[in-house]
Amino acid sequence: MISVKNVHKTFGKNEVLKGVDIDVKRGEVVVILGPSGSGKTTLLRCINFLEKADEGELNIGDISVHFRHATRQEILRVRRRTAMVFQSYNLFNNKNAIENVMEGLVTARKIPKGEAYETAKKELDKVGLSDKYNAWPSQLSGGQQQRVAIARAVALNPDVILFDEPTSALDPELVGEVLSVMKSVAREGITMLVVTHEMSFARDIADRVIFMDEGAIVEEGLPRDIFTRPKERRTKQFLDRILLKDEYVKDDYAI
Amino acid sequence: MTFDASYIWPSLIAALQCLHVTLILSFVSFCVGLLLGTPVAVSRKFHATWTSYALGVLIPILKGVPLVLYVLMFNFAILKPLDALSEYYAWADGLRRMDKIYIGLVAMSVSATVMISETMRSALSSVSEGQYEACFSVGLTKWQALRRVVLPQAMVFAAPVLCNNIISLIKGSSIVFVVGIMDVLNSAKTSAQINYRFLEAYIASALVYWVICATVGRIGWFLEKRQARGVAKAGGA
Numbered sequence: 099m100i101s102v103k104n105v106h107k108t109f110g111k112n113e114v115l116k117g118v119d120i121d122v123k124r125g126e127v128v129v130i131l132g133p134s135g136s137g138k139t140t141l142l143r144c145i146n147f148l149e150k151a152d153e154g155e156l157n158i159g160d161i162s163v164h165f166r167h168a169t170r171q172e173i174l175r176v177r178r179r180t181a182m183v184f185q186s187y188n189l190f191n192n193k194n195a196i197e198n199v200m201e202g203l204v205t206a207r208k209i210p211k212g213e214a215y216e217t218a219k220k221e222l223d224k225v226g227l228s229d230k231y232n233a234w235p236s237q238l239s240g241g242q243q244q245r246v247a248i249a250r251a252v253a254l255n256p257d258v259i260l261f262d263e264p265t266s267a268l269d270p271e272l273v274g275e276v277l278s279v280m281k282s283v284a285r286e287g288i289t290m291l292v293v294t295h296e297m298s299f300a301r302d303i304a305d306r307v308i309f310m311d312e313g314a315i316v317e318e319g320l321p322r323d324i325f326t327r328p329k330e331r332r333t334k335q336f337l338d339r340i341l342l343k344d345e346y347v348k349d350d351y352a353i
Numbered sequence: 354m355t356f357d358a359s360y361i362w363p364s365l366i367a368a369l370q371c372l373h374v375t376l377i378l379s380f381v382s383f384c385v386g387l388l389l390g391t392p393v394a395v396s397r398k399f400h401a402t403w404t405s406y407a408l409g410v411l412i413p414i415l416k417g418v419p420l421v422l423y424v425l426m427f428n429f430a431i432l433k434p435l436d437a438l439s440e441y442y443a444w445a446d447g448l449r450r451m452d453k454i455y456i457g458l459v460a461m462s463v464s465a466t467v468m469i470s471e472t473m474r475s476a477l478s479s480v481s482e483g484q485y486e487a488c489f490s491v492g493l494t495k496w497q498a499l500r501r502v503v504l505p506q507a508m509v510f511a512a513p514v515l516c517n518n519i520i521s522l523i524k525g526s527s528i529v530f531v532v533g534i535m536d537v538l539n540s541a542k543t544s545a546q547i548n549y550r551f552l553e554a555y556i557a558s559a560l561v562y563w564v565i566c567a568t569v570g571r572i573g574w575f576l577e578k579r580q581a582r583g584v585a586k587a588g589g590a
């Protein structure tokens with residue numbers, strides 16, 4: 099469905115991606131874990147051409163492009179097959195909720211306004227925002243904004259949705275609503291590539307977990323295997339740290 | 354000669370007779386400035402082609418030239434060739450004798466373009482990178498992103514500054530008297546030449562400028578209020 103091969107990216111002297119290969123099947127939910135600075139964001143941004151990778155290939159559906167030599171037309175085609183959910187939501191500030199969802203449909207895909215409006219309504223209903231069609235981004239909570247952003251991505255019916263730490267900017271009490279929307283998106287059979295630190299999502303929803311460190315994939319496998327018996331020491335250390343923190347959080351709540 | 358307020362009235366009437374000249378000079382040049390200055394700002398922001406580099410050199414230079422110099426230079430640059438041509442062509446002679454307002458218009462339009470391109474440039478950089486990225490992620494092209502998302506937001510940031518830009522142009526337009534264009538100030542001044550009541554004439558024209566600027570300021574304030582109820586509300590994130 100979507101695969102990237104041998105992705106390299108260097109910022110100045112900093113080699114951020116050192117030959118990453120990922121293969122995601124249709125309908126698969128793949129979670130990418132890894133410490134901060136390991137290149138997860140950069141990888142997603144390269145897939146969407148928000149960052150130009152130095153080396154590597156991208157296959158998505160029947161499109162096959164080389165990152166370095168992609169033409170403007172090819173980049174546009176790839177972007178119209180993918181969607182992205184950002185850490186900081188990035189809703190269009192000059193558009194209300196429903197216009198945010200409609201924009202890509204109407205302007206990029208040339209879908210008639212009436213039809214786009216119906217689609218947008220349906221998607222906003224699905225993320226539980228039936229009463230917020232006309233709300234401006236500034237009138238929505240972080241969790242609501244991120245749900246609009248997810249509706250915006252799903253409405254495009256893309257081959258894959260890229261999620262970059264979609265809950266990291268949220269207040270703790272708003273994380274749950276976004277995660278549950280993501281779970282229902284996953285249940286719809288939409289292909290997802292998700293960077294997250296939410297271990298519960300990785301454990302319960304992911305079909306596969308990839309652990310990245312220092313710009314390369316360290317190991318990947320079923321969530322069950324990665325969480326219970328990681329092969330690599332680095333994976334184990336990372337998981338210990340993260341799960342320990344989860345434990346602390348739980349303890350905090352208990353008090 | 355003491356100050357006599359009763360002389361203000363005839364000067365005021367003379368000033369108002371040329372009100373349209375001041376208004377045309379400032380508003381037409383503002384529109385030209387907005388129409389040309391916005392693409393200049395966009396081009397410089399994306400510095401994609403050689404034109405944007407050229408503009409990057411040119412605009413800061415042009416920015417340092419006072420309006421009065423533009424007026425004098427265009428007066429010279431336009432009239433000199435016409436003088437020569439008018440010996441052979443009737444149309445050149447006609448143009449030469451015509452009201453010089455078009456010279457003022459050209460000069461002020463250049464100055465307005467430079468000024469407004471800077472306004473729009475800073476307004477464009479107030480729109481966060483995330484907005485472009487969101488546009489690209491849903492498949493908009495760069496131009497679609499600009500037209501649909503970035504410029505509408507930039508306009509919200511630019512609006513109060515543009516309002517100040519118009520006011521600068523209105524006040525600045527009074528400089529055209531140096532080449533003999535009959536605007537509000539020049540007309541009031543000329544009316545005083547018969548009685549030497551210059552102070553009263555200056556006060557009369559000051560009143561006219563003050564009323565125009567106050568009106569524009571008021572309209573700007575009103576538009577901002579209206580915007581604040583809609584789009585600008587969203588300008589936070």
Ligand SMILES: Nc1ncnc2c1ncn2[C@@H]1O[C@H](COP(=O)(O)OP(=O)(O)O)[C@@H](O)[C@H]1O
Pocket residue numbers: 109112114132133134135136137138139140141
């Ligand atoms: N635009 C950029 N310019 C320079 N360095 C960058 C840029 N974006 C990311 N980096 C660097 O790339 C590395 C990986 O960053 P990132 O992909 O954001 O990691 P992660 O998302 O895993 O935390 C970091 O060292 C970061 O400083």
Ligand SMILES: [Mg+2]
Pocket residue numbers: 138139140263
């Ligand atoms: Mg990141």
